[in-house]
Amino acid sequence: MAEVLEPKVKAPSEPAFSKKNIKLLTDPLDGNNPVTVQVLGICSALAVTVQLEPALYMAAGVTFVTAFSNLFISMLKDTIPSRIRIIVQLAIVSLWVILLDQLFKAYAFEVSKKLSVFVGLIITNCIVMGRLEAYAMANKPWPSFLDGIGNGLGYGVILVCVAFVRELFGSGSLFGFKVFEAVGITYQGNGLMMLPAGACIVVGILIWIQRARNGYSEEA
Amino acid sequence: MQFLRNFLDTTKPKIKNKLVHTAFDAFETFLFVPNHTAGAKGIQVRDAIDLKRMMMTVIIAMVPCLLFGMWNIGHQHALATGQNLDFLAKFWIGTIKIMPIIIVSYGVGLGIEFFVASRKGHAVNEGFLVSGMLIPLVMPPDIPLWQVALATAFAVIIAKEVFGGTGMNVLNIALTARAFLYFAYPVNIAGSKVWTYTGDLKTVDGYSGATALSIVADKSTALSESKALFTNTTGVDALTEAGKWSGSNLFSFENMFMGNIPGSIGETSTLMCLIGAAILIVTGMGSWKIIVSGFAGTYLMALLLNATAANAFMALPAHYHLVMGGLAFGIVFMATDPVSAAQTESGKWVYGLLIGAFTVLIRVFNPAYPEGIMLAILLMNVLAPLIDYFVINANKQRRLKRMPAQTAKVAA
Numbered sequence: 001m002a003e004v005l006e007p008k009v010k011a012p013s014e015p016a017f018s019k020k021n022i023k024l025l026t027d028p029l030d031g032n033n034p035v036t037v038q039v040l041g042i043c044s045a046l047a048v049t050v051q052l053e054p055a056l057y058m059a060a061g062v063t064f065v066t067a068f069s070n071l072f073i074s075m076l077k078d079t080i081p082s083r084i085r086i087i088v089q090l091a092i093v094s095l096w097v098i099l100l101d102q103l104f105k106a107y108a109f110e111v112s113k114k115l116s117v118f119v120g121l122i123i124t125n126c127i128v129m130g131r132l133e134a135y136a137m138a139n140k141p142w143p144s145f146l147d148g149i150g151n152g153l154g155y156g157v158i159l160v161c162v163a164f165v166r167e168l169f170g171s172g173s174l175f176g177f178k179v180f181e182a183v184g185i186t187y188q189g190n191g192l193m194m195l196p197a198g199a200c201i202v203v204g205i206l207i208w209i210q211r212a213r214n215g216y217s218e219e220a
Numbered sequence: 221m222q223f224l225r226n227f228l229d230t231t232k233p234k235i236k237n238k239l240v241h242t243a244f245d246a247f248e249t250f251l252f253v254p255n256h257t258a259g260a261k262g263i264q265v266r267d268a269i270d271l272k273r274m275m276m277t278v279i280i281a282m283v284p285c286l287l288f289g290m291w292n293i294g295h296q297h298a299l300a301t302g303q304n305l306d307f308l309a310k311f312w313i314g315t316i317k318i319m320p321i322i323i324v325s326y327g328v329g330l331g332i333e334f335f336v337a338s339r340k341g342h343a344v345n346e347g348f349l350v351s352g353m354l355i356p357l358v359m360p361p362d363i364p365l366w367q368v369a370l371a372t373a374f375a376v377i378i379a380k381e382v383f384g385g386t387g388m389n390v391l392n393i394a395l396t397a398r399a400f401l402y403f404a405y406p407v408n409i410a411g412s413k414v415w416t417y418t419g420d421l422k423t424v425d426g427y428s429g430a431t432a433l434s435i436v437a438d439k440s441t442a443l444s445e446s447k448a449l450f451t452n453t454t455g456v457d458a459l460t461e462a463g464k465w466s467g468s469n470l471f472s473f474e475n476m477f478m479g480n481i482p483g484s485i486g487e488t489s490t491l492m493c494l495i496g497a498a499i500l501i502v503t504g505m506g507s508w509k510i511i512v513s514g515f516a517g518t519y520l521m522a523l524l525l526n527a528t529a530a531n532a533f534m535a536l537p538a539h540y541h542l543v544m545g546g547l548a549f550g551i552v553f554m555a556t557d558p559v560s561a562a563q564t565e566s567g568k569w570v571y572g573l574l575i576g577a578f579t580v581l582i583r584v585f586n587p588a589y590p591e592g593i594m595l596a597i598l599l600m601n602v603l604a605p606l607i608d609y610f611v612i613n614a615n616k617q618r619r620l621k622r623m624p625a626q627t628a629k630v631a632a
Binding site: 188190193197 | 378404
């Protein structure tokens with residue numbers, strides 16, 4: 001076989017925060033949001049959003065896990081046999097999740113108790129697995145890392161929005177601070193907002209608002 | 221009437237504002253029969269029955285429940301506070317309590333309807349007329365008005381307009397409003413404090429505002445916790461015992477059938493609900509299949525539980541389930557809602573039977589929900605399309621079987 005060796009052309013290295021890479025960060029915040037557009041990670045979005053504080057921790061945790069799992073899978077992608085790639089991905093994700101869980105237990109024990117199993121369940125969060133399969137397995141480490149951060153933040157934005165509404169109307173407070181009492185209104189907490197069903201309705205309304213703003217039509 | 225017609229005809233072209241135009245159009249339709257004529261193509265023969273007439277018929281069917289509810293608020297008030305009031309005084313108390321609720325319910329609901337209709341540029345339709353009357357009837361008399369407003373807004377927006385407005389809703393609107401309050405503000409719509417309007421007056425000795433269902437449920441839970449023995453009459457005895465404060469047997473079967481017991485405004489009287497059912501069936505507005513199968517499902521499930529009676533509630537005589545709580549009201553006015561019920565004729569039997577059966581199951585087995593009819597109907601609203609799907613599929617299979625083998629192959 002006469003194989004012609006193509007001269008290797010080194011692709012011009014693009015700057016770390018090129019337009020394309022910035023897009024990786026900003027896209028998931030709105031137009032391609034993992035929760036409201038792709039409808040992933042709903043379970044935990046319903047479970048941890050009763051109050052703002054745990055929601056913020058959860059958002060940070062998922063961002064951390066998605067980013068670093070993406071980074072490591074992207075670095076290893078050429079060495080992972082495709083038939084066992086899911087289990088390899090799981091192993092790497094669980095590494096970060098366990099690390100995160102220990103960090104929470106060490107430095108934010110109260111929040112860790114509130115989040116209970118949902119930190120451990122990040123392993124099964126569809127967003128993490130989805131980004132690994134859809135992005136990290138086919139892209140370079142740095143863009144993968146940014147993609148992980150972007151999607152984690154996209155998830156986090158929704159989490160914080162939902163938690164804001166739920167804590168404000170459910171218990172009349174924000175970060176535990178009684179807002180309505182501070183301005184002199186006796187507020188009767190809305191029990192529906194404390195239930196996961198209330199979170200589901202809030203997520204639905206968020207999707208409604210987003211679609212009304214961005215213009216959305218059902219694909220045929 | 222002619223001057224009204226003339227007024228409308230001269231004013232109509234002057235209106236430019238969209239919202240005012242929508243409102244004007246709605247009231248014109250309300251006052252006069254719309255002068256729509258059949259076009260050159262399409263349907264030529266029309267029935268006089270339109271949405272407006274349909275809704276008004278259902279409202280007329282609810283009037284007995286409403287009037288009885290007004291009297292009953294006053295009656296319960298008199299019983300609880302030990303006053304001796306005459307018929308009109310009782311009726312007046314009830315009128316004062318329920319009128320604001322009705323006004324708020326219609327005001328908020330129609331306000332949203334008008335707004336949405338003017339934004340979408342179509343006429344206001346009469347869909348809310350029935351819901352707006354049903355909502356007050358399933359509220360306790362002492363419900364805060366802002367909660368009525370909030371629940372109505374929630375139900376109209378989330379259960380109806382989001383899905384495309386009148387005729388497109390998956391869930392019954394009035395029950396969605398009630399379910400919203402039930403989960404959002406349980407203090408004001410559950411328990412034993414809310415069902416009787418007492419005002420600031422002192423209640424009579426031994427008074428308890430508990431409803432029949434919660435009395436039996438509490439007794440049953442207490443007995444099974446202490447592993448005490450019970451008989452088939454334990455539930456009935458508990459009711460008799462609990463009703464003693466009123467000076468007579470408040471929770472006798474007759475009383476519960478007639479409806480002079482504490483409860484939501486319009487739901488207490490099984491008799492008035494049956495009168496409503498008769499109106500609905502005679503005029504063809506409500507499906508008799510759903511009503512009959514609803515009651516049958518309740519009775520059969522209660523009989524089944526009687527047979528295995530493992531606690532006092534399960535041993536409660538089956539016919540008691542038919543007159544307790546809001547079962548009759550729910551089955552007659554809410555399960556028959558033609559939009560959210562099953563559409564196929566045999567599906568209606570299944571739909572009604574399951575509503576009845578689930579109601580009893582929720583009542584007996586879930587101590588957190590003494591009344592099950594609300595959740596049972598909402599659950600079956602969600603499952604109704606599935607029932608229809610199976611009915612239609614079964615029909616297809618049956619017809620395919622009837623075909624000669626050769627054609628069947630071609631058709632497949």
